[in-house]
Amino acid sequence: MPHSTQVTQLLIRWSSGDSEALAKLMPLVCEQLRDLAGGYLRNEAAGHTLQPTALVNELYLRLHGCRTVNWKNRAHFFGFAAQTMRRVLVDHARGRKRAKRGRGERPVSIDGSFDLMQDPQSLDLIRLNDALEALETLDPRQAEIVNLRFFVGLTVEETAAVLDISAPTVKREWKLARLWLYREMRGPSTAK
């Protein structure tokens, strides 16, 4: 059974009062995140072997740490996973940027033009994080949808189940959030 289906079924069981479902959910989510990282590493390998670094190790450690938290509900649990992923990845991006400056290299994606989004590899996670922080003050639910979809990799249906809203609502909010974030990341000409 695909992980996403299992996760959805466990979410439904959990919401129906099955407390054991949560215990089964946590390792599945960790595994899903590991698969994401592993799949990426395999795709990038292209004749090379990639060795997980401190980034991935840190991610696993922080996610395993969440086993001791007393979860209020699904949204609380996945919100933690999303925030953990986001914090680790953004901290890492900041570290890389500082290292590049130290070596006198030109930072990637500095001008916020449309071009910087043409190559998915050049997405500036630091700017995305800044834009998401602004969106959190404007529309917390919309920002949460982005966190869950982008940083945890949940599908529209899984996101809907986690937040207890309809899939069409997730689709609509996701579409509008993408436009808002894209506009914000274009640069200083953005209307604020």
Next chain:
Amino acid sequence: MIDPERYQRVKDVVDLALKVERKAWPSWLAERCGDDVEVFLEVTTLLAASQHVDPTFIEGTALELLPAQALGGRIKP
């Protein structure tokens, strides 16, 4: 930045506008936004973004978009 309450209105207008023919936007938006210049500006800049947004923008997951060296060091085969 626009306030959260009015942002909900902006979202409604943008969502509806995306279902309307683009050439009809000027008169349609003028009617929808009325005298609210701030909402009008928010809506028009978001609609402008809809015309340029890269289809790959934040599609996929954060891990997939990271440079290879961020996740692992290369080892010779």
